[in-house]
Amino acid sequence: MGMTMTQKILAKHAGLDKVEVGQLIEAKLDLVLGNDITTPVAITEFEKAGFTQVFDKDKIAIVLDHYTPCKDIKSAQLCKQAREFAHKHHITNFFDVGQMGVEHALLPEKGLCAPGEIIVGADSHTCTYGALGAFSTGIGSTDMAAGMATGLLWFKVPAAIKVTLKGKLQPHVSGKDVILHLIGEIGVDGALYQSLEFAGEGVSSLTMDDRFTISNMAIEAGGKNGIFPVDEKTMEYINGRVNRPCEAFQADPDAEYVREVVIDLNKLEPTVAMPHLPENTKVVSEVAGLPINQVVIGSCTNGRIQDLRIAAAIMKGKKVADNVRCVVIPATQEIVLQAMKEGLIQDFIEAGAAVSTPTCGPCLGGHMGVMAEGERTVSTTNRNFVGRMGHVTSEIILASPAVAAASAIAGCVADPRKLS
DSSP, X not given: OBOOHHHHHHHHHHTOSOOOTTXXXXXEOSEEEEETTHHHHHHHHHHHTTOOSOSOTTSEEEEOOSSTTTOSHHHHHHXXXXXXXXXXXXXXXXXOTTTOOOHHHHHHHTTOXXXXXXXXESSGGGGGGGGGTOEEEEOOHHHHHHHHHHSEEEEXXXXXEEEEEESOOOTTOOHHHHHHHHHHHHOTTTTTTEEEEEESGGGGGXXXXXXXXXXXXXXXXXXXXXXXOOOHHHHHHHTTTOOSOOOOOOOOTTBOOSEEEEEEGGGOOOEEEOTTOTTOEEEHHHHTTOBOSEEEEEHHHHXXXXXXXXXXXXXXXXXXXXXXXXXXXXXXXXHHHHHHHTTHHHHHHHHTOEEOOSOOGGGGTSSSSOBOTTOEEEESSSOOOTTTTBSTTOEEEEOOHHHHHHHHHHTBOOOGGGOO
């Protein structure tokens, strides 16, 4: 029996010719990631264990993105601890205010992720880098400490689900709609500790930003990781960014999957996830007209330049509804600059939106868009659990940038295909 993409990457990094589902392996790490919430915990464990040096200062990334610019004294203390550790150990890839971005948009942009690599991060959405054909997965802060010290971690080889994509996305439909549709079909535990491996001729029609969005939310289906095959678009993206050799892996024709899910991109409609689970999906036309109080466009899921272009195209020349607050958060400083050059920032501001410096902010109920009692937000973020973005009685509707922008203008959940 052949191996999947994930199995091949794990086998190489474990120094083995072959691995099987369920096998425990020790594998070498190409990158260990932490942020301003998880890194301080890892630092404490690192020092408690008696470690005095990191395995490779170039293979650790620390990004201060969740509560920064610091919203209060506690967040400032956390950032200070991470900052001092990074300076002490001469961490090459340390990103502070002014240089940082939302970590899962920033790292690929900086060329820190490449095909065939193993990337772990003390953040569940580390699975984003599977868009580049890497095995990337979230870990706990204790594992981050061990990874920073040794460059090694234990893994159980996951089984895989094959997600075959057919056709091509229609106007106002994007990668966010693909992953919401998939989660709605298989459930939030449908891929529990399994690899979501995307395949099919439909992959070639997806932009890299679409793929980042889809891989980012693999965890919302319980997935260990989500991974795309490496093609011309992948190589075009990493060209000029990645300055080291990398190896792309393809699944064997006889690779074993626990199941196959087929998605016809031609038939997909704009899709939303209603409160309070990402699996509670509906096509937007079913819930259009539902009143809202806020719209958030940004995050590691949908804060990239394609997302901003889609939203700005809908909002340009229009006004955010009087009853709605709209917050737009470009995911990195480079994206901010590009959006400025293209006039997107001006479009947002003239429409009545607030534009923020890069931050995770509202996604985790941190700052820059926390909700009050009973409020409802349409958000391009990735989780809509109870209390995720504020008060426990507030509600989050997950949506694409197109749906979010249309909703901001309409003052209610809106179908971008019907916005005049």
